[in-house]
Amino acid sequence: MKKALLFATGVDERLPLVLRERYLALPEREFLGILRETGCSAFVLLETCQRLEVYGTVEEESFRREDLLQRLFPLPGPYRTCVFYLENADAVRRLFRIAAGLESALRGEVHILGQLKRAWEKAHRNGHTNKLLNALFQDALRVGKKVRRSLRREQALRSxxxxxxxxxxxxxxxxxxxxxxxxxxxxxxxxxxxxxxxxxxxxxxxxxxxxxxxxxxxxxxxxxxxxxxxxxxxxxxxxxxxxxxxxxxxxxxxxxxxxxxxxxxxxxxxxxxxxxxxxxKKLLDLETFLNLARERTLPFAQESEHLEALIAEEVERFLRKWRGFRADPIIRNIARCFEETFLEAGGAIIQTCNRDEQELLLLKHMEWVRRKLFCKTAEQVRRFFEEER
The missing domain is CATH 3.40.50.720 (NAD(P)-binding Rossmann-like Domain)
Structure with missing residues (x-):
């Protein structure tokens, strides 16, 4: 079984505006080509006025991580530290925090949820997503709405x-x-x-x-x-x-x-x-406003512990769902084992017994069927967890 990897990458707020403008304003078709060439099987490009991030899935054997980061964000040496790269649970947590407005310069701002939804819908419409990314972004939207409902009204309406x-x-x-x-x-x-x-x-x-x-x-x-x-x-x-x-x-x-x-x-x-x-003239650019947003951000001191616990709970909930996705093949194999075993037992009974004896013999063979199914299921589960490790 090929092992899937979920990742998130982008640049953080330390990258100066002049470099963001120069290195991140690539045409969308160039991003798509880079992602495909470096082994991404599915991806969503999240672009806003203050961020450019990629969420994607890959098969670890074919993923060229360093090539991807170098080509997506060709920054000078001193600014390479502004590029972040997260995997699996950390990538999920990042997206959920963005949906909740906790990664915005203006904490709690409301428009990021709509931007996130449009980014996912565009990728989905163009055939760039898969089952895992669809579930991830749907859960992120749900988490964002849940966080917004939990905040005080005056905080949730800030933009x-x-x-x-x-x-x-x-x-x-x-x-x-x-x-x-x-x-x-x-x-x-x-x-x-x-x-x-x-x-x-x-x-x-x-x-x-x-x-x-x-x-x-x-x-x-x-x-x-x-x-x-x-x-x-x-x-x-x-x-x-x-x-x-x-x-x-x-x-x-x-x-x-x-x-x-x-x-x-x-x-x-x-x-x-x-x-x-x-x-x-009085010219205020994006960087000026991002700094102002950080200075004037709403106080989340009373809410932070509650929000972080909520995000952690939702991340774990999604990871359980993801483990279910990864277990799909083994569940199908187990179902096939059940079917094959019962057909084998039923065929043997019908061939060797007359109608009066079939019911009695079927009851007698149920223990054999149970043991055989247990052995086959245990073998499938053992292989699954060996591959997961």
């Missing part, structure tokens, strides 16, 4: 978008009546817009290629043409970029500094705003 609104309010004095331009209408863009609405912001300009997703009622104004963007930015008190592209969305050749609002928030990776364009 990265609310942190952006807090910072904008501090810099602008108040958001009431202020115009803000949001570039990108993904999860983060919608979160920022929601918190701006709750703080009575003025016009909210949204620049996106998909206008039909943007609310049509006030205070939203949808923009699709980049030619209109310069005029909109000149009217805005702040601009928030939530989605990146292969090149800077704002570069000196596209806009001049005067066309930009005083406050610029760039949460995209790769960065959307060329720092050279923002001289004299």
């Amino acid at each position: 990265f978008g609310s942190l952006v609104a807090e910072v904008l309010e501090e810099l602008l004095g108040s958001l009431e009546g202020k115009s803000v331009c949001i570039l990108g209408w993904g999860t983060l863009g919608r979160s920022v817009a929601g918190t701006l609405l709750s703080r009575k912001a003025g016009t909210i300009f949204v620049f996106s290629r998909h206008l039909h997703h943007i609310p049509q009622e006030k205070p939203f104004v949808a923009i699709a043409e980049k030619s209109v963007l310069k005029e909109v930015l000149a009217q805005s008190h702040a601009a928030v970029c939530t989605s990146g592209s292969a090149r800077h969305l704002f570069a000196p050749e596209d806009l001049d500094e005067a066309a930009l609002p005083q406050v610029l928030v760039d949460l995209a990776l790769p960065r959307a705003i060329d720092p050279a364009l923002a001289q004299g």
Whole structure:
């Protein structure tokens, strides 16, 4: 029996933004090719504004671990320690903690659960998952919801978008009546817009290629043409970029500094705003916000012991399920042994006895059947555990 291995790998928060931007912004097709070539039988790619992680399964005999890590994360020597690699129970624990919001810069933030679900659904839709990964991500989503229900309401409702609104309010004095331009209408863009609405912001300009997703009622104004963007930015008190592209969305050749609002928030990776364009402006990038999130993270002191116990219990529960997956072949073999043994005994009885004697002889042979089944089952179990070791 081939032994499967579950792994998780990625980079941690110590890797500077400039290196994250340079080394992690690979096209998705390159990641898929690397994973297949290094022996991954199934995988899910989890990408958010602050992380890039891979969860996968391999057969140990064919797995080229060092090759995988070197090709996925080709970092300079001093930064190789920022790459983490976890196996089996540790990989399960990592994913469950992410789903619970415990590995986010803003502990307890709510949007990671939706991002995790979309990452798994995309991999599943493209045929990149298997039974083990499907069960793992389904359990992670369940654990995330369970943790969210166990937290106090004010903690569970905290989001990265609310942190952006807090910072904008501090810099602008108040958001009431202020115009803000949001570039990108993904999860983060919608979160920022929601918190701006709750703080009575003025016009909210949204620049996106998909206008039909943007609310049509006030205070939203949808923009699709980049030619209109310069005029909109000149009217805005702040601009928030939530989605990146292969090149800077704002570069000196596209806009001049005067066309930009005083406050610029760039949460995209790769960065959307060329720092050279923002001289004299207040530019806050993703790394700045991650540091702010760690400083302002909600106090989990009263909850931490309970949450860690909950995660540990769920990890053990999943490992028991996984052991059941690994035992599937032996269960099938045992069932086949039962069937073969009863057919053998039944055939012998029918051939050697008349109808009146069959019932008596069957009872007499039951002990023989039981002993034979026990021996076959014990042999199957012994082989299974030898292979597991």
